[in-house]
Amino acid sequence: xxxxxxxxxxLMVPTLVAISIVSFTIINLPxxxxxxxxxxxxxxAGEVVTAQExxxxxxxxxxxxxxxxxxxxxxxxxxxxxxxxRSFRWDLPVRDLVWExxxxxxxxxxxSLLFIWVVAIPxxxxxxxRRYSLGDYSATFLGxxxxxxxxxxxxxxxxxxxxxxxxxxxxxxxSPQYINAPWSLAKILDLLxxxxxxxIVLGTAGTASLVRTLxxxxxxxxxxxxxxxxxxxxxxxxxxxxxxxxxxxLNPFVSDLNGIFVDLVSGSTIVAVVLSLQTTGPLLLDALRxxxxxxxxxxxxxxxxxxxxxxxxxxxxxxxxxPRIRYR
Amino acid sequence: MQIHNSSTVGEAIDxxxxxxxxxxxxVWRKFRRHRLAMIGGFFTVVLYLVVFFAEFLAxxxxxxxxxxxxxxxxxxxxxxxWDSSQGWFSPYVNGYKIEVNYEQGRRLFVVDPEKRHPxxxxxxxxxxxxxGIWQTDRHLIGPLDPAAPMYLLGADRLGRDVLSRxxxxxxxxxxxxxxxxxxxxxxxxxxxxxxxxFAGWTDNLIQRVIEFLQSIPSIPLWIGLAVAIPAEVPPVQxxxxxxxxxxxxxxxxxxxxxxxRFFALRTEDFVKAARLDGCSTLRILFRHMVPSFMxxxxxxxxxxxPGMILAETSLSFLGIGLRPPTVSWGVLLQEAQNIRSxxxxxxxxLPGLAVVIAVLALNFLGDGLRDAADPYTV
Numbered sequence: 191x192x193x194x195x196x197x198x199x200x201l202m203v204p205t206l207v208a209i210s211i212v213s214f215t216i217i218n219l220p221x222x223x224x225x226x227x228x229x230x231x232x233x234x235a236g237e238v239v240t241a242q243e244x245x246x247x248x249x250x251x252x253x254x255x256x257x258x259x260x261x262x263x264x265x266x267x268x269x270x271x272x273x274x275x276r277s278f279r280w281d282l283p284v285r286d287l288v289w290e291x292x293x294x295x296x297x298x299x300x301x302s303l304l305f306i307w308v309v310a311i312p313x314x315x316x317x318x319x320r321r322y323s324l325g326d327y328s329a330t331f332l333g334x335x336x337x338x339x340x341x342x343x344x345x346x347x348x349x350x351x352x353x354x355x356x357x358x359x360x361x362x363x364x365s366p367q368y369i370n371a372p373w374s375l376a377k378i379l380d381l382l383x384x385x386x387x388x389x390i391v392l393g394t395a396g397t398a399s400l401v402r403t404l405x406x407x408x409x410x411x412x413x414x415x416x417x418x419x420x421x422x423x424x425x426x427x428x429x430x431x432x433x434x435x436x437x438x439x440l441n442p443f444v445s446d447l448n449g450i451f452v453d454l455v456s457g458s459t460i461v462a463v464v465l466s467l468q469t470t471g472p473l474l475l476d477a478l479r480x481x482x483x484x485x486x487x488x489x490x491x492x493x494x495x496x497x498x499x500x501x502x503x504x505x506x507x508x509x510x511x512x513p514r515i516r517y518r
Numbered sequence: 519m520q521i522h523n524s525s526t527v528g529e530a531i532d533x534x535x536x537x538x539x540x541x542x543x544x545v546w547r548k549f550r551r552h553r554l555a556m557i558g559g560f561f562t563v564v565l566y567l568v569v570f571f572a573e574f575l576a577x578x579x580x581x582x583x584x585x586x587x588x589x590x591x592x593x594x595x596x597x598x599x600w601d602s603s604q605g606w607f608s609p610y611v612n613g614y615k616i617e618v619n620y621e622q623g624r625r626l627f628v629v630d631p632e633k634r635h636p637x638x639x640x641x642x643x644x645x646x647x648x649x650g651i652w653q654t655d656r657h658l659i660g661p662l663d664p665a666a667p668m669y670l671l672g673a674d675r676l677g678r679d680v681l682s683r684x685x686x687x688x689x690x691x692x693x694x695x696x697x698x699x700x701x702x703x704x705x706x707x708x709x710x711x712x713x714x715x716f717a718g719w720t721d722n723l724i725q726r727v728i729e730f731l732q733s734i735p736s737i738p739l740w741i742g743l744a745v746a747i748p749a750e751v752p753p754v755q756x757x758x759x760x761x762x763x764x765x766x767x768x769x770x771x772x773x774x775x776x777x778x779r780f781f782a783l784r785t786e787d788f789v790k791a792a793r794l795d796g797c798s799t800l801r802i803l804f805r806h807m808v809p810s811f812m813x814x815x816x817x818x819x820x821x822x823x824p825g826m827i828l829a830e831t832s833l834s835f836l837g838i839g840l841r842p843p844t845v846s847w848g849v850l851l852q853e854a855q856n857i858r859s860x861x862x863x864x865x866x867x868l869p870g871l872a873v874v875i876a877v878l879a880l881n882f883l884g885d886g887l888r889d890a891a892d893p894y895t896v
Contacts, residue, residue: 208730216739219746338877340828342835343851343870350860350867448733456735460832464855474738475836478745490742494734501733 194509198502205498210268213491214261217483223253224278224481251278264484275484279477284488287473292492294363295462295469298388299454299500305393306400306450307443313397314404318412318439319431329401336398341457345391345464352387363388363467391461396450403446404439411435444511447504452497459493545813548890555886561879568688573646576682577660577668580845582644584667584677589863590614590627592672592680595637610634611661611668635666672865674853683845684869690846692876694761694830695823701765702826703819706772711803713773714780721777728770736767740829744838753844760839764829768822775818779811813891820884824877831873847873 225247229239248254252263267273274284317326363384368377411417412435420430462471470489477486549555568575593611613633617626643664645655661668671681713724743763747756783789792806808815827847833839834848835855842849847869853859854866 205730205733209734212734212739213742216742216746219743221746221748334878334881335874338824338874338881340831340835340870340873342832343867343873346851346854346860346867346870349857350864353857353861354864452733452735456737459735459737459741460836463836475741475838478742479838486742490738493738497735498733 191509195506198505202498202502206495209491209494209498210265211261213487213494214264216490217478217481217487218257220478220481222481223248224251224483225253227481251276264487274488277477277482277485279480279482279485284485287485288470288488288492291468291470291473292496294467295455295458295471295493296496298385298392298458298462298467298469299451299496301385302389302392302396302454302458303447303451305389306396309393310397310400310404311440311443314401314439315408315431315436317401317405318408321409326405330405333398333401336394339394341391341395342460342464344394345388345461348387348391349465362465363469388458388461388465388467391465392454392457395457396453400443400446400450404443407439407441408435411438441511444504444508447507448501451500451504455493455497455500542813545890549886552886552889554882555889558879558882558884558886561875562883565688565692565876565879568685569692570649572686572689574648574654574656575658576679576685577643577657577670578679578682579644579646580678580683580686582678582682584673587614587627587667587669587673587677588675590667590669590673590677591629591863592865593629593667593669595670609637609639611637611666611670614667635668636662637668638662671868672863674850674863674866675859680850680865680868683850684847684872687845687847687850687869688872688876690757690840690844691827691830691848691873694757694764694846695826695880698761698764698768698826698830699819699822701761702768702772702822703815705765705769707776707803707808707815709769710773710776711780711807714777715784715799715803715807717781717784724773725777728773731767731770736829737832739767740764740833741836741838744833747838753841756840757844760830760833764826768826772815772818772822775814776811779814780807783807783810813887817884817887817891820880820887824880824884827873827877827880 225244228247229244232239245254252260255263264275267275272285274288276282277284277287280287313329317329320326363381364377365380365384368380371377408431412431414435417430417435420434421427425433458467458469459471459474461467462469463475466472470493474486474489474493476482477489573579595609595611597609611634612629612631613635614627615630615633617628619626637659638661639659640656641660641662642655643657643660645653647653669679669681671679671684674680674683709724713721740763743766744760747759751759789802789806792802797806830839830846831848831851834846835851837852840846840849842852850869851867851873854863854870859866
């Protein structure tokens with residue numbers, strides 16, 4: 191087990207290097223840089239900007255160096271000092287901007303994951319046991335609809351419904367008075383009160399697909415001889431299902447975990463923009479648009495790292511649950 | 519399951535003709551039994567017909583605006599009604615009257631049951647070229663008086679017809695799914711095929727690349743790439759670049775499936791025979807191996823299109839995908855971006871319904887195809 195974990199951790203190193211290269215390449219793709227943007231803004235404001243001033247600005251932001259050099263400086267600062275560079279636009283260290291938002295993204299993803307499990311397991315069991323019943327058909331249909339609605343559309347519809355019929359706006363993760371307040375019990379409760387809408391929006395697609403997987407797996411298991419044996423021994427039906435076939439059928443819940451988690455981190459970007467959550471999404475979009483390269487790059491990198499660590503975690507969990515996996 | 523091994527076909531083929539018509543006929547037979555898939559297939563065909571005949575089906579051109587009717591709500595189409603000159607079948611729509619809301623300080627349109635604008639089928643309207651060839655001005659449905667307002671799904675902030683724009687948006691949204699999947703498929707077959715055919719270190723390298731691409735969250739990656747498209751790039755190129763961006767991640771899933779199939783087929787006799795005959799690698803890949811799992815590929819591809827459509831819609835909705843002169847469902851949904859415009863004009867969300875229908879139809883179709891792709895098991 192320890193060997194497996196160490197091996198996986200070592201394999202992560204090249205992945206992390208690749209992630210940092212990809213992130214840095216992406217933020218360097220747009221033509222021009224942040225200084226071009228400042229110059230353009232000053233010119234439209236009627237100010238005169240000399241070439242010398244522009245060059246000074248570039249030197250100040252470290253943009254006069256070659257792309258390779260910029261990359262090396264950026265990455266070595268992250269590794270050596272945990273310094274992600276400076277956000278041009280906010281004029282703050284990136285570090286101060288990202289951590290709280292990353293934590294909220296993680297919180298949102300994990301709570302959506304729990305939501306998916308809590309909802310998908312009972313519905314999946316029901317659909318399999320009461321196969322071809324009205325409930326099964328509606329679960330299947332709702333499942334397909336759930337997969338087919340884009341996240342942002344679901345968010346918009348929920349926003350519209352709660353605005354029109356309940357007279358409240360549902361955007362954000364905090365009530366206005368808590369946005370810049372220090373953390374306290376009241377703020378945490380307020381956060382939990384706001385978290386459920388994005389949680390449902392993000393979790394719907396995953397729930398729908400897990401219900402379908404669980405139903406299919408459980409149906410395979412239910413016709414096995416061991417189930418008949420258990421039944422003839424007189425085990426109560428509900429206990430029988432939970433004790434034997436469900437345990438087999440739950441395997442994909444763990445093995446699909448990494449894919450679902452990556453999707454949640456990824457999907458939260460758009461949902462956060464629509465619902466204006468204080469997670470990574472809106473700030474990332476804004477940073478990319480204004481060519482605030484270190485902020486954008488750090489976000490892309492940290493979200494990828496989050497996804498990769500989540501994958502590692504789920505693989506370890508799977509190896510722990512299913513001893514056959516480890517030796518592959 | 520090997521498709522070429524006809525001894526496993528069993529009772530499914532009992533005539534010599536069946537043995538020759540073979541696989542595709544069996545696939546169709548199995549597919550037909552899947553009712554939801556048939557319905558999905560029907561809607562998919564309808565949507566692709568809309569792609570070809572958008573100008574004819576839409577009452578107006580997508581850019582026709584009217585400052586008089588901004589945010590006009592949807593009207594009901596009345597079909598049956600007694601008219602002395604036309605008889606019972608004389609469809610019409612009601613006109614609008616304006617109410618001024620002094621509190622909000624703006625005009626509100628209300629459907630006015632007093633006014634009636636007759637509507638006809640096969641009417642003259644904006645002229646266009648059907649399929650890019652025939653010049654005509656006939657539309658399936660439209661007001662008899664071209665200046666009369668007809669907004670069956672309401673109007674947007676410039677008084678453009680949401681129905682016409684949704685119909686025209688079908689063209690871009692449905693085709694971007696096909697083009698994107700086509701590109702992903704090419705990359706997937708090529709790289710997945712090479713991976714499965716050569717095995718060894720080629721396989722290892724390609725698998726690591728796939729794992730890497732699948733392990734990073736796709737939407738931040740897409741956003742990063744899409745933002746990099748300069749603002750002055752012409753619409754056609756934006757369209758092409760967006761499909762390329764979507765395929766960057768899209769090919770990985772297809773490559774996995776292809777590789778798995780190749781591993782199964784690599785040791786088959788007919789592949790060995792082709793190799794001994796001195797066929798080139800690419801020829802063996804595309805002429806011998808690909809046809810034998812084509813049905814699986816079609817199923818997987820069908821299931822990949824919805825993802826592409828959703829991705830395009832999401833990117834365009836964020837304002838970094840396709841851009842306004844282009845009309846796609848995502849571009850239309852951009853109008854419904856904030857709670858203020860949705861509460862003024864909830865019908866701006868209707869293009870989203872088109873997205874849901876398209877994705878649902880393709881998912882059902884793909885599900886049925888996947889079941890039917892292997893017609894030899896029950």
